[in-house]
Amino acid sequence: MKLSPLNSRHVDLQAKMADFGGWLMPIDYPATGVLTEHASVREAVGIFDVSHLGKASVRGAGALDFLNGVLTNDLTRIVDGQAQYTLICNPAGGVIDDLIAYRNSADDFFLVPNAANTGDVVAYLKTLAPAGIEIVNLHESYGVIAVQGPKSVALLNSLGVATDMDYMNFSSITIDGRSAILCRTGYTGELGFEILPSWDDALAVWDCIAAAMVDFGGVVCGLGARDTLRTEMGYPLHGHELSLEITPVQASANWAIGWEKGTFSGADVLRQQKATGAVTKMRGLLCVGKGIPRGGMDVKDSQGAVIGKVTSGTFSPTLKNGIALALVSPSVKVGDHLKIDVRGRDLEVEVVTLPFVASHVR
Numbered sequence: 001m002k003l004s005p006l007n008s009r010h011v012d013l014q015a016k017m018a019d020f021g022g023w024l025m026p027i028d029y030p031a032t033g034v035l036t037e038h039a040s041v042r043e044a045v046g047i048f049d050v051s052h053l054g055k056a057s058v059r060g061a062g063a064l065d066f067l068n069g070v071l072t073n074d075l076t077r078i079v080d081g082q083a084q085y086t087l088i089c090n091p092a093g094g095v096i097d098d099l100i101a102y103r104n105s106a107d108d109f110f111l112v113p114n115a116a117n118t119g120d121v122v123a124y125l126k127t128l129a130p131a132g133i134e135i136v137n138l139h140e141s142y143g144v145i146a147v148q149g150p151k152s153v154a155l156l157n158s159l160g161v162a163t164d165m166d167y168m169n170f171s172s173i174t175i176d177g178r179s180a181i182l183c184r185t186g187y188t189g190e191l192g193f194e195i196l197p198s199w200d201d202a203l204a205v206w207d208c209i210a211a212a213m214v215d216f217g218g219v220v221c222g223l224g225a226r227d228t229l230r231t232e233m234g235y236p237l238h239g240h241e242l243s244l245e246i247t248p249v250q251a252s253a254n255w256a257i258g259w260e261k262g263t264f265s266g267a268d269v270l271r272q273q274k275a276t277g278a279v280t281k282m283r284g285l286l287c288v289g290k291g292i293p294r295g296g297m298d299v300k301d302s303q304g305a306v307i308g309k310v311t312s313g314t315f316s317p318t319l320k321n322g323i324a325l326a327l328v329s330p331s332v333k334v335g336d337h338l339k340i341d342v343r344g345r346d347l348e349v350e351v352v353t354l355p356f357v358a359s360h361v362r
Contacts, residue, residue, distance in 0.1 A: 004051040005143045005202040009210075013220065020223060021116030023052035028222040037225035038317040041188050042357075045149035046221035047209055050187075050194070051202060054099075054118025055142050056111045058125065060133040064106040070128055070265045071101065072248060074258030078103050083168045083185060087248055087256055088113075088121055089266030093273065094244035097121050098236065098256075100185060102170055110181075112144075114238050128265075142181075143202025147209060148192030148229075150360065151216040156182075156193065158212055163193065167362050176208040187226060189233035189359045231314050234284055234325060234354030240295060240311045241282055241325055249273040250327065252282040280308065280327040283334075284356055285349040287322035291342050293349070298341040299326050307332065310340060318357050324349065 001024040004010070010017065015026035026049065028034045040046045058067055068075045073086035083102045087095050097117035102110040113121045122137045129135055147156060153163045161173050161182065170183040178201040186192035197205040210220060227237075236242050241251050248257055249270050257270060287293065293313030298306045308328030316323045324340065332338070334353050339346040 002052070002140075004049050005199050006049045006051060006206050009203070009206060010049065015222060018223075020052055021114060023115050025049070025052050026222040027224040029220055032219050034222070034224040034228060035317045037219055037221040038228050040217065040219045041149045041190055041221060041225065041229055042318055043150070044217035045147065045151040045155050045213055046219055046225065047206075047213060048146040048148065048221045048223070048226055049144075049206070050146050050223075050226070051143040052115040053144050054111070054113040054115055054121065055138040055196075056113070056118065056122050057136045057138055058109045058111065058133065059107060059136075061107055062130065063109055063133055066129060066133050067101065067109055068261065069263065070125065072257045072264055072266070072270075073101075074261045075101060075103065076261070077258070078168075080105050081169055081171065083170055083183060085168075085256055087242070087253065088124065089248070089264075089270070090124070090244065091266055091269070093247040093249070093266040093269035095238065095242040095246065095248060095251075096124055096244065097238055098242055102183070117238060141199055142196045143199055143205070145195045145197070145202070145206055145209065146186055146188075146192065147195065148186050148188040148190050149218070150191055151218070152190075152192045155209070155213055155216045155218065158215070159208065175205050178205055180205060186361065187235060188229040189235070189355060189357070189361060190229075191360050228314050228317055231312050231323060231325065232316055232318055232356045233359060234282075234356065236282070236325075237312060241327070246280075246327065247273060249278045250280045252278075278330055281330040281332065282311070283326055283328050283332055284352045284354040285310075285324040285326055285338065285340065286319075286352045286356065287324075288337070288348040288350055290322075291340075291345070291347040292322045293324035293340045293342065293347065299328050300339045300341060300346070302337065302339075304339075307338070316356060322347070323356050
């Protein structure tokens, strides 16, 4: 497995490590644990190593038109210095990956896909790219440090970093004398940023932030807390809510599709699904009884008929309750009471409006 440029720090903290998309990454740390790490992000600030995330550049005259003809969202809606959540689909509408596209200029874009899918994204773009468009896999050229939580602004300001930018914007900064990209993005639902120093500078930048965060009640967080935080927000995870077998329309991600623009990869299938109605819809399920749902469990209606499956399930540290994301029949409505088959036991759940907890990204 590949190692993050910050791996030595996780070893120092005796982190529990696991495979994430071919990368050995921390799940949590024994001094804190998932519940404390989760709470720190919701209440103060937490820092994550997410260097396993992919990075790629798309450059050349016509890069904007090329990418806009492949990715689902409409890149003409953002300007230089802004970022956009989008998806890349195959011709059948299946999701190769979801990613963030950063616009440096109309001829220069920086993409951040998921770790396991970076090679597939780069390869697919290369098969479609016209002459003059250069696509480069930069997976191990940058580290990625997420600083998330209500005190993230104060923490970064204490290091001399200007944070006055709107959500989904980015700029160049310096931390501890080292250049980095500061992005007003994140995956927790809290006010926060993602910092991309060079691979070689990542360790020094991490150490600087980690030392400063103590004064703000911050802790180092693993990917276990990252998952509970994103599930509380109803954020999709590729391989769970999105996949080659699950289209954006089926996953209730129509908002990430530029329906009014011209063609893009998978457009015909997705437009047909939108017109005829999706066979599934993503819903949030809040447990009424005690129990923790897990991915792959059947969702049943009040009569006991299977009407969907849990895609992500966990214990919500904020709500102190079990929660789940599920792809279910489109007839299911907010307020309905359903059941999840938890190893042969029916667990009652209520369909609720997402997110499970309030978002503070803006």
